[in-house]
Amino acid sequence: MPAVNVVFVGPAGSGKTSLVKAYAEWCRKKLLLKVAPVNLDPGAEELGYKPVFDIRKLFTLRDIMERYNLGPNGAFIKASDLIAEKIDVIFQNQPFLNPSKWDLILIDTPGQMEAFLFRPASNLFLSKLRNIGNTVIAYVIDASAISKVTDAVFLWFLYVLIQIKTGLLAVPIVNKRDIAMNIKLLKLLIENPSKLIHEVENEGLATDIIPDLVEIATKTKGPFRAVLISAMEPNDMEQLHTILHEAFCACGDLT
Numbered sequence: 001m002p003a004v005n006v007v008f009v010g011p012a013g014s015g016k017t018s019l020v021k022a023y024a025e026w027c028r029k030k031l032l033l034k035v036a037p038v039n040l041d042p043g044a045e046e047l048g049y050k051p052v053f054d055i056r057k058l059f060t061l062r063d064i065m066e067r068y069n070l071g072p073n074g075a076f077i078k079a080s081d082l083i084a085e086k087i088d089v090i091f092q093n094q095p096f097l098n099p100s101k102w103d104l105i106l107i108d109t110p111g112q113m114e115a116f117l118f119r120p121a122s123n124l125f126l127s128k129l130r131n132i133g134n135t136v137i138a139y140v141i142d143a144s145a146i147s148k149v150t151d152a153v154f155l156w157f158l159y160v161l162i163q164i165k166t167g168l169l170a171v172p173i174v175n176k177r178d179i180a181m182n183i184k185l186l187k188l189l190i191e192n193p194s195k196l197i198h199e200v201e202n203e204g205l206a207t208d209i210i211p212d213l214v215e216i217a218t219k220t221k222g223p224f225r226a227v228l229i230s231a232m233e234p235n236d237m238e239q240l241h242t243i244l245h246e247a248f249c250a251c252g253d254l255t
């Protein structure tokens, strides 16, 4: 049976690593699943989970900065190129080598999305991943980062771009519900974006363009309910599991 892959992406600090940790623990404890967390972030310090594959085994951000005399952003871009160069080596490691040994592979990606997700390395990595099992993206939205319609629309466009770039189904996951700034806005964003127009206050220069942007958000609205969770709250992982299960019903099975 092929593995089931969930790739956690989202802006820096949105909670990808914390969710991989919390969700892996929940699936192991409650569902007795064999879960393989994978760290693809060469700049990670503390993960909080034990990765089955860790890109830092091949190189770290610090190594790259020193070896190529680069700053942190240049080093992230170089790291992406190295992921592409070493793709065969990466897939000769667990969990990729024997995907049938695992129920669930959870991929933690770097927060600098433009340095990985929006570069060619991610095409290569994701196409290899799709070959070993059904793959969806969990797009992590930081609830504490959205207070106004412009914040919501901005994060929505990243969501749309990620789906266009990867060709994969992405499930929006709102994390940090415990410190959310505007729960109503978050629910509208995912379930009823056309109503965002009524929430526009004085958004400065953006006010004129927001109706057009909201129209695009409405056109690109997915089939998903808003899922508001906290990586700090283990019981919330059931909601994450349910929405991922729904996504896999479209393209496969989540045990």
Ligand SMILES: Nc1nc2c(ncn2[C@@H]2O[C@H](COP(=O)(O)OP(=O)(O)OP(=O)(O)O)[C@@H](O)[C@H]2O)c(=O)[nH]1
Pocket: 010, 011, 012, 013, 014, 015, 016, 017, 018, 019, 041, 109, 110, 111, 112, 175, 176, 177, 178, 179, 229, 230, 231, 232, 233
């Ligand atoms: N209050 C609260 N804090 C959270 C939650 N999830 C993550 N955090 C905190 O947010 C910060 C960033 O979390 P990470 O899990 O490292 O986020 P990330 O997306 O992996 O970050 P990068 O890999 O650097 O992009 C940490 O201090 C976490 O403890 C949450 O649900 N609620």
Ligand SMILES: [Mg+2]
Pocket: 016, 017, 018, 041, 044, 108, 109, 110, 111
């Ligand atoms: Mg992280």
